[in-house]
Amino acid sequence: MFRKVLIANRGEIALRINRACHELGVKTVAIFSEPDRTSLAVRHADEAFCVGPGPVTRSYLNIPNIVSTALITGCDAVHPGYGFLAENARFAEICADHGLTFIGPAPDVIRNMGDKATARRVMHEAGVLTTPGSDIVDTPEAALAVAREIGFPILLKATAGGGGKGMREVAGPDDLVAAFNQAQNEAEASFKDGRLYVEKLIVKPRHIEIQILGDNFGEIVHLGERDCSVQKPSHQKLVEETPAPHLSEAARERLYAMAISAARTVGYTNAGTLEFLVSGDDVYFMEMNTRIQVEHPVTEMVYGVDLVKEQIRIAAGEPLGFTQDDIHPFGHAIECRINAEDAAHNFAPAAGLIGRVEFPGGPGVRVDTHVASGIMIPPYYDSMIAKIIAVGRTREGALNRMERALDETHIEGIKTTVDICGAIVRDPDFRHGGIAVDWLPKVFMPKYQPAPVAAESAA
Amino acid sequence: MIDEDVHARVLALAHAFRSGELVRLRVEDDDLGVAMTRLAANPAPSATAPPLAPAPAQPVVYDIVTAEIVGIVQFARPAVIEGAVLESDRELAYVEALGIRNPVRSKGPGKIATVFVTEGEPVEYGQPLFAIDRHV
Numbered sequence: 001m002f003r004k005v006l007i008a009n010r011g012e013i014a015l016r017i018n019r020a021c022h023e024l025g026v027k028t029v030a031i032f033s034e035p036d037r038t039s040l041a042v043r044h045a046d047e048a049f050c051v052g053p054g055p056v057t058r059s060y061l062n063i064p065n066i067v068s069t070a071l072i073t074g075c076d077a078v079h080p081g082y083g084f085l086a087e088n089a090r091f092a093e094i095c096a097d098h099g100l101t102f103i104g105p106a107p108d109v110i111r112n113m114g115d116k117a118t119a120r121r122v123m124h125e126a127g128v129l130t131t132p133g134s135d136i137v138d139t140p141e142a143a144l145a146v147a148r149e150i151g152f153p154i155l156l157k158a159t160a161g162g163g164g165k166g167m168r169e170v171a172g173p174d175d176l177v178a179a180f181n182q183a184q185n186e187a188e189a190s191f192k193d194g195r196l197y198v199e200k201l202i203v204k205p206r207h208i209e210i211q212i213l214g215d216n217f218g219e220i221v222h223l224g225e226r227d228c229s230v231q232k233p234s235h236q237k238l239v240e241e242t243p244a245p246h247l248s249e250a251a252r253e254r255l256y257a258m259a260i261s262a263a264r265t266v267g268y269t270n271a272g273t274l275e276f277l278v279s280g281d282d283v284y285f286m287e288m289n290t291r292i293q294v295e296h297p298v299t300e301m302v303y304g305v306d307l308v309k310e311q312i313r314i315a316a317g318e319p320l321g322f323t324q325d326d327i328h329p330f331g332h333a334i335e336c337r338i339n340a341e342d343a344a345h346n347f348a349p350a351a352g353l354i355g356r357v358e359f360p361g362g363p364g365v366r367v368d369t370h371v372a373s374g375i376m377i378p379p380y381y382d383s384m385i386a387k388i389i390a391v392g393r394t395r396e397g398a399l400n401r402m403e404r405a406l407d408e409t410h411i412e413g414i415k416t417t418v419d420i421c422g423a424i425v426r427d428p429d430f431r432h433g434g435i436a437v438d439w440l441p442k443v444f445m446p447k448y449q450p451a452p453v454a455a456e457s458a459a
Numbered sequence: 460m461i462d463e464d465v466h467a468r469v470l471a472l473a474h475a476f477r478s479g480e481l482v483r484l485r486v487e488d489d490d491l492g493v494a495m496t497r498l499a500a501n502p503a504p505s506a507t508a509p510p511l512a513p514a515p516a517q518p519v520v521y522d523i524v525t526a527e528i529v530g531i532v533q534f535a536r537p538a539v540i541e542g543a544v545l546e547s548d549r550e551l552a553y554v555e556a557l558g559i560r561n562p563v564r565s566k567g568p569g570k571i572a573t574v575f576v577t578e579g580e581p582v583e584y585g586q587p588l589f590a591i592d593r594h595v
Contacts, residue, residue, distance in 0.1 A: 050583040064528070065528060065529040065584060068557055072531055072556075
């Protein structure tokens with residue numbers, strides 16, 4: 001096992017990693033930007049070093065300062081969390097060059113899966129179904145040729161993409177040139193890589209992803225699926241759950257088999273997630289995320305596995321210690337992302353000073369957060385401030401618990417997604433289950449009335 | 460439970476307090492107990508405010524040289540000591556990181572007022588290394 005791990009992240013995931021390390025008896029070093037000096041992640045860590053000012057390119061993406069911190073503090077491993085450097089193959093190589101274990105898969109696996117066009121090709125070779133589409137298209141004309149072949153509507157996607165950036169839906173040929181230019185500019189600005197590819201737009205799909213774990217000895221297991229179909233207009237996830245409601249056994253078995261086969265084909269190690277679009281019994285591979293995911297807690301609650309600890313143990317060269325037959329899910333778990341955002345205004349970020357904060361508790365409720373009363377949400381970073389997770393023996397039990405947990409949650413001073421999450425969990429469509437990825441923007445948002453919870457329950 | 464009478468009285472008091480020059484106000488009777496305090500950061504925009512006190516003798520303001528790189532501090536030779544007068548810009552130290560010695564310069568002449576670090580100390584981004592008095 002490692003002696004000391006550098007946590008190359010901030011916020012709730014930095015705390016989450018710190019907790020896993022401490023439970024394993026491993027010392028931790030936090031890195032932080034100047035505005036994060038008083039953060040909980042810094043206070044929980046055994047040591048902490050400032051690596052730069054607020055803007056991420058000078059702090060949480062400052063590879064020289066981060067690696068130097070790891071070396072001068074005597075770390076032997078680096079956990080990247082999610083976002084920032086988590087899927088940066090070059091960073092993983094630099095860590096290795098300096099004798100630091102990068103807690104994640106091998107750099108070439110990160111590189112291949114991170115390049116979405118390459119990932120689709122590799123998966124295709126592994127016999128995993130992908131949505132009909134193309135390799136890189138250099139011009140709107142090339143995109144149009146592909147679109148005519150596979151049929152509109154299509155999606156233009158950035159090969160370096162993620163989080164919905166550099167992605168455009170195109171309904172027909174007339175919109176293609178403008179959408180191509182917008183997607184390319186956005187991809188260039190977000191990832192310094194403007195290359196796009198075309199994918200057929202699957203109508204009314206659900207977003208269902210499979211969690212896998214692989215050790216350095218060839219053992220690979222899956223830990224079921226997560227349904228992440230509640231997505232904001234920006235395609236960012238808002239509510240996630242496991243198991244996926246109303247998923248046919250045929251589709252479920254196909255997803256598990258494809259995920260294992262894909263992971264074997266690429267020689268995957270550590271924790272990873274394969275994202276699929278599901279439409280009826282049809283499943284299409286979208287992309288593979290070579291890191292821990294934001295929504296990993298729902299899997300942990302149902303499968304009884306600490307995914308972050310498993311990541312660290314695998315990276316330290318320990319065998320998994322269990323096989324697929326040893327894994328027995330129990331019950332249902334749901335997560336709501338609490339973001340500093342104004343849901344009534346297209347989820348615009350709402351950074352600022354937080355007033356009084358009350359988080360929920362009680363049976364079956366887990367809160368992963370780095371915020372507390374009186375702290376400042378800096379404008380430089382992701383707007384997520386907490387994840388509330390509720391578990392139950394049944395889906396209904398978990399949802400009832402989530403309603404209660406959100407009712408107990410009070411965050412003053414800034415706009416948050418607490419109320420909208422409460423309205424989603426109460427919504428009859430969501431309650432029924434099996435909604436598609438366009439449900440939130442197209443069906444739910446038009447009828448959503450931001451209102452105090454008390455007024456809602458009286459209605 | 461605040462009835463409308465009390466609500467109106469508090470509003471009236473708050474209004475009077477805000478437009479006046481009071482710093483603290485406390486009112487108590489059978490119906491009401493209220494205390495108000497003006498925060499220092501929010502002084503009354505009053506036309507009759509006293510003029511500012513005469514400025515004290517100009518305090519000495521030091522230039523603080525901070526670390527830009529996370530690493531290990533090594534002093535340049537000859538090592539500067541507190542009180543040393545620099546005739547011009549010179550190298551004061553290095554921050555060694557990933558095998559590279561990143562120079563720390565005085566950025567001009569001055570007197571070394573304080574040396575905040577010791578040889579071989581790990582330093583973080585923004586950590587003060589030297590205070591330099593430029594008024595010599």
